[in-house]
Amino acid sequence: MLKLEGLLIAQGDFILQADFTLEGGRRYAVIGPSGAGKSTLLAALCGFVPLARGRLLWRGHDISAAAPGARQMTMLFQDNNLFPHLSVAQNVGLGLRPDLRLSPEERQRVEAALHRVGLGAHVEKRPGALSGGQQSRAALARVLVQARPLVLLDEPFAALGPALRREMLELMRELVDETGAALVMVSHAPEDVRHISEEVIFVEGGRAQQPQPTATLMDNPPPELRAYLG
Numbered sequence: 001m002l003k004l005e006g007l008l009i010a011q012g013d014f015i016l017q018a019d020f021t022l023e024g025g026r027r028y029a030v031i032g033p034s035g036a037g038k039s040t041l042l043a044a045l046c047g048f049v050p051l052a053r054g055r056l057l058w059r060g061h062d063i064s065a066a067a068p069g070a071r072q073m074t075m076l077f078q079d080n081n082l083f084p085h086l087s088v089a090q091n092v093g094l095g096l097r098p099d100l101r102l103s104p105e106e107r108q109r110v111e112a113a114l115h116r117v118g119l120g121a122h123v124e125k126r127p128g129a130l131s132g133g134q135q136s137r138a139a140l141a142r143v144l145v146q147a148r149p150l151v152l153l154d155e156p157f158a159a160l161g162p163a164l165r166r167e168m169l170e171l172m173r174e175l176v177d178e179t180g181a182a183l184v185m186v187s188h189a190p191e192d193v194r195h196i197s198e199e200v201i202f203v204e205g206g207r208a209q210q211p212q213p214t215a216t217l218m219d220n221p222p223p224e225l226r227a228y229l230g
């Protein structure tokens with residue numbers, strides 16, 4: 001679905017290489033030491049960091065120069081990217097139309113998504129009036145209304161406690177299953193990686209490695225991964 005063809009990504013002096021394909025509907029975890037380039041990889045996939053070399057091919061089409069909004073991807077950051085001055089429903093509506101001029105059908109989709117994530121009673125509230133877990137649910141509702149075929153998560157829910165984080169990841173997994181989306185998730189928690197991902201992309205030494213089946217890799221890690229996992 002998304003081919004990373006001979007990618008070279010540069011951030012200042014830092015360089016990261018990647019050369020593999022992400023398949024539709026699969027769940028990938030991105031793991032590796034701090035500063036290895038996990039966030040940089042996701043930023044390059046969704047178009048926030050330009051490529052120094054190589055191409056990104058989306059279902060065979062070159063999207064290397066496409067603007068972030070024109071890519072068939074949703075990116076969810078650690079802070080949930082909620083605007084404090086907008087209601088929960090408006091924040092979710094932004095996922096459909098940046099000018100918020102929603103059609104009645106689009107409004108219904110927003111409401112259905114908020115009900116799906118358990119926020120039906122909170123649609124008119126501002127994000128500041130929600131708990132941390134509820135804010136994550138609002139961000140997930142936006143992922144749901146966008147229903148793009150690739151969802152990128154950069155350490156989502158890291159600010160939540162372990163139990164709530166697991167609950168949100170579980171919900172995330174249900175939502176991508178429902179929409180048939182592929183998931184690429186940066187994580188520092190090996191238990192989350194085992195629980196959520198089917199394949200693991202290990203980032204280390206300036207390279208994002210070819211995805212490997214999660215159980216195989218985590219049960220029998222190569223020395224660099226063993227060193228990282230501790």
Ligand SMILES: Nc1ncnc2c1ncn2[C@@H]1O[C@H](COP(=O)(O)OP(=O)(O)OP(=O)(O)O)[C@@H](O)[C@H]1O
Pocket residue numbers: 011012013014032033034035036037038039040041
């Ligand atoms: N805007 C930038 N300009 C220059 N260098 C940058 C920039 N952003 C990141 N870097 C460098 O790129 C490298 C990779 O950073 P990145 O944030 O991708 O790592 P990471 O694996 O996500 O780390 P962490 O697990 O700590 O979040 C680091 O050496 C960092 O200092």
